[in-house]
Amino acid sequence: QVHLQESGPGLVKPSETLSLTCLVSGGSISSSRDYWAWIRQPPGKGLEWIGNVYYNGGTYYNASLMSRLTMSVDTAGNHFSLRLSSVTAADTAVYFCARRGYSSSRYYVDSWGQGTLVTVAS
Amino acid sequence: EIVLTQSPATLSLSPGDRATLSCRASQSVHSYVAWYQQKPGQAPRLLVFDASNRATGIPARFSGSGSGTDFTLTISSLEPEDFAIYYCQARSNWPPEITFGPGTKVDLK
Numbered sequence: 001q002v003h004l005q006e007s008g009p010g011l012v013k014p015s016e017t018l019s020l021t022c023l024v025s026g027g028s029i030s031s032s033r034d035y036w037a038w039i040r041q042p043p044g045k046g047l048e049w050i051g052n053v054y055y056n057g058g059t060y061y062n063a064s065l066m067s068r069l070t071m072s073v074d075t076a077g078n079h080f081s082l083r084l085s086s087v088t089a090a091d092t093a094v095y096f097c098a099r100r101g102y103s104s105s106r107y108y109v110d111s112w113g114q115g116t117l118v119t120v121a122s
Numbered sequence: 123e124i125v126l127t128q129s130p131a132t133l134s135l136s137p138g139d140r141a142t143l144s145c146r147a148s149q150s151v152h153s154y155v156a157w158y159q160q161k162p163g164q165a166p167r168l169l170v171f172d173a174s175n176r177a178t179g180i181p182a183r184f185s186g187s188g189s190g191t192d193f194t195l196t197i198s199s200l201e202p203e204d205f206a207i208y209y210c211q212a213r214s215n216w217p218p219e220i221t222f223g224p225g226t227k228v229d230l231k
Binding site (some may be wrong): 035037039046047048049052060062096098100102104107108109110112113114115 | 154156158164165166167168171177209211212213214215217218219220221222223224225
């Protein structure tokens, strides 16, 4: 069973860049069968998909975040990363890393990290 | 873009009650709907995929149904641990987005 663990600063200043890493264990990030995703949840609100990254570096981003977003994968370290620039208070959320299938038959998220709260404040 | 709506927003029930949660898609998604449960302070957990297939380890009191645009998650007899928020998600072939409904909160009456 794959295990996902987020890490990164819990506090980021407005206008700076939010950076998170998700370490994958119990499975390989180089699997061609999986997308690796970031999903966030503002306090008291619903789930918002941020983007997916594939083992070869291919990315698919939420259009509303695309201009500020960079996702990458490190196959040697078996982890993937998120960078969100020019953050504001609206980016305050719990950030989850997750796994979604690559094929259309595995469109659902079957593994989640525990989530990490990132607060944007000065 | 597929838009999902869920109803009701809140369902107030007692242990032992039957819970019926609805998810509606803005266009046909065939049978490609998943349901998740989220408890406070936890990540969501996959309950059902392909409208009616329970994920590994999910109790039989959870069942899903529907096709096309209308889907239902039923909890046959609520256990204390079932009070949570439930989200539906529909398949997006391309681009491979992950779009969730707004959620239904099942709380204690």
